[in-house]
Amino acid sequence: MKISKDEVLRVAELARLELKQxxxxxxxEKIGKVLExxxxxxxxxxxxxxxxxxxxxxxxxFREDKEGxxxxxxxxxxxxxxxxxxxxxVPKIIKI
Amino acid sequence: MESLSALTxxxxxxxxxxKKISSCELTRSVLDRIAKLEDKIGAYxxxxxxxxxxxxxxxxERISRGDITGMTGIPIAVKDLICTRGISTTCxxxxxxxxxxxxxxxxxxxxxxxxxxxxxxxxxDEFAMGSSTEYSAFKITRNPWDxxxxxxxxxxxxxxxxxxxMCLGALGSDTGGSIRQPASHCGVVxxxxxxxxxxxxxxxxxxSSLDQIGPITKCVRDNAxxxxxxxxHDPYDSTSVPMAVPDFCRSLDEDLKGLVxxxxxxxxxxxxxxxxxxxxxxxxVRTLEAxxxxxxxxxxxxxxxAVAAYYVIAPSEASSNLARYDGVxxxxxxxxxxxxxxxxxxxxxLGFGAEVKRRIIIGTYSLSSxxxxxxxxxxxxxxxxxxxxxxxxxxxxxIILSPVAxxxxxxxxxxxxxxxxxxLSDVFTLSANLAGIPGISIPCGFxxxxxxxxxxxxxxxxxxxxxxxxxxxxxxxxxxHLKKPKI
Numbered sequence: 001m002k003i004s005k006d007e008v009l010r011v012a013e014l015a016r017l018e019l020k021q022x023x024x025x026x027x028x029e030k031i032g033k034v035l036e037x038x039x040x041x042x043x044x045x046x047x048x049x050x051x052x053x054x055x056x057x058x059x060x061x062f063r064e065d066k067e068g069x070x071x072x073x074x075x076x077x078x079x080x081x082x083x084x085x086x087x088x089x090v091p092k093i094i095k096i
Numbered sequence: 097m098e099s100l101s102a103l104t105x106x107x108x109x110x111x112x113x114x115k116k117i118s119s120c121e122l123t124r125s126v127l128d129r130i131a132k133l134e135d136k137i138g139a140y141x142x143x144x145x146x147x148x149x150x151x152x153x154x155x156x157e158r159i160s161r162g163d164i165t166g167m168t169g170i171p172i173a174v175k176d177l178i179c180t181r182g183i184s185t186t187c188x189x190x191x192x193x194x195x196x197x198x199x200x201x202x203x204x205x206x207x208x209x210x211x212x213x214x215x216x217x218x219x220x221d222e223f224a225m226g227s228s229t230e231y232s233a234f235k236i237t238r239n240p241w242d243x244x245x246x247x248x249x250x251x252x253x254x255x256x257x258x259x260x261x262m263c264l265g266a267l268g269s270d271t272g273g274s275i276r277q278p279a280s281h282c283g284v285v286x287x288x289x290x291x292x293x294x295x296x297x298x299x300x301x302x303x304s305s306l307d308q309i310g311p312i313t314k315c316v317r318d319n320a321x322x323x324x325x326x327x328x329h330d331p332y333d334s335t336s337v338p339m340a341v342p343d344f345c346r347s348l349d350e351d352l353k354g355l356v357x358x359x360x361x362x363x364x365x366x367x368x369x370x371x372x373x374x375x376x377x378x379x380x381v382r383t384l385e386a387x388x389x390x391x392x393x394x395x396x397x398x399x400x401x402a403v404a405a406y407y408v409i410a411p412s413e414a415s416s417n418l419a420r421y422d423g424v425x426x427x428x429x430x431x432x433x434x435x436x437x438x439x440x441x442x443x444x445x446l447g448f449g450a451e452v453k454r455r456i457i458i459g460t461y462s463l464s465s466x467x468x469x470x471x472x473x474x475x476x477x478x479x480x481x482x483x484x485x486x487x488x489x490x491x492x493x494x495i496i497l498s499p500v501a502x503x504x505x506x507x508x509x510x511x512x513x514x515x516x517x518x519x520l521s522d523v524f525t526l527s528a529n530l531a532g533i534p535g536i537s538i539p540c541g542f543x544x545x546x547x548x549x550x551x552x553x554x555x556x557x558x559x560x561x562x563x564x565x566x567x568x569x570x571x572x573x574x575x576x577h578l579k580k581p582k583i
Contacts, residue, residue: 016440054532078198
């Protein structure tokens with residue numbers, strides 16, 4: 001199975017990645033090989049088999065709805081590339 | 097003083113308790129060793145010498161008051177994807193290069209409460225995606241046994257540091273073999289616990305249904321000590337299991353008479369299995385039999401599909417987990433971008449390395465509209481069949497024995513351009529992550545080139561005690577762990 005350059009670009013757009021021309025080339029080649037290998041899964045009959053997303057049986061983890069210890073606001077923002085008045089700041093998204 | 101760094105955790109703990117040495121002496125000895133070897137080995141991304149000495153001083157005060165645990169004053173290092181308050185946590189990535197966590201991971205909190213000393217943060221493949229530590233954005237780590245070889249990965253810095261006495265023990269993480277495979281390549285002991293046994297709170301997520309934190313140590317007893325320190329339910333990780341934690345050292349000494357060990361028939365014929373690894377494995381089976389264990393042939397019929405299922409599931413979860421790196425709340429932001437979409441794209445594209453991008457693309461593709469059933473759903477169904485294989489196998493035996501990696505450590509650069517070959521080297525380890533079962537790698541021999549070979553013991557869910565006990569007896573009988581690399 002191959003993955004075309006257009007397909008790589010489509011998926012990159014979904015993943016919010018901007019790829020250079022040569023990256024698109026190598027990705028389409030290398031991912032193509034991986035997908036070819038993954039096609040092995042088609043040999044397995046999975047009719048009626050339930051998909052597993054967690055290997056251990058899990059129950060909902062409920063807890064009391066009460067106040068706990070939380071990070072201070074200054075700590076929350078300590079790694080932010082840009083913040084302003086207790087908000088994360090990003091480039092302008094509304095044109096006036 | 098450098099010789100102190102060669103101590104195991106349990107040996108050092110005895111000396112500390114008897115006040116023959118202080119934690120400050122021990123910690124300085126290890127810091128000296130790091131200073132001497134770091135240029136050669138490249139195990140550390142950050143050495144936190146100052147805070148380590150401060151922690152050692154408080155450990156000594158604690159010890160003088162008679163307040164001592166098995167970990168008090170013991171210098172430990174941590175893979176650089178476990179959050180440490182005040183020490184940067186890079187995940188081996190440019191995108192988190194300057195990330196300074198405002199909180200400690202639960203395992204770090206537990207280590208600190210026990211009085212352990214945190215030496216620093218260890219090199220790794222970016223976001224734990226890799227089997228050689230060559231995908232770190234910062235440096236190459238070299239195998240202490242042969243510096244032209246990889247240490248394994250993704251916890252390559254951790255395994256190399258333990259092997260080279262650049263820490264007494266370490267914490268790594270294992271999503272498809274990232275603790276066990278480097279432990280095997282560096283001749284040390286590495287455990288991936290049962291999924292849910294150790295809290296993942298504060299572990300930078302790669303594939304949330306597969307990730308587990310575990311110890312890398314110089315011997316099995318040390319591994320049991322660290323497991324007892326870090327395991328347990330944590331309200332901050334809803335997937336951690338509310339189960340009592342045994343003292344993992346408790347039953348180490350019970351003998352192996354009557355223990356039934358399963359040897360999967362599929363593994364012997366596995367393509368690419370090195371003859372030296374195979375013969376070390378067969379010798380290990382004989383050693384265990386001589387100790388009274390009964391080895392039986394078992395079958396894991398879906399083994400051939402595990403790598404394919406894994407390389408759909410892990411990248412799918414990763415693509416979703418790594419969506420959070422958008423340059424808004426933390427991590428790298430490209431300051432040139434003038435609009436929001438461009439800012440997301442450029443921050444991610446400049447911040448992530450090639451392998452991470454590859455896996456994000458594979459994962460996004462598998463989850464995208466029109467492909468979901470053929471990839472993610474199919475792989476998750478195959479995962480069910482793999483779990484079922486283990487369930488049936490554990491009706492026949494208590495422990496499953498296998499090699500860890502199909503070959504000893506390979507040369508730096510050998511597989512770096514060929515992701516598929518790199519993925520295939522995870523064949524013996526990753527199904528334990530798919531099934532959520534515990535596994536340990538311990539040394540079981542050396543190649544003619546002098547490179548360590550590892551042996552894997554797998555147990556059923558929450559049977560770490562049994563896994564540790566079997567490994568401990570093998571270690572005692574074989575003593576491969578006592579050999580040290582000449583650096």
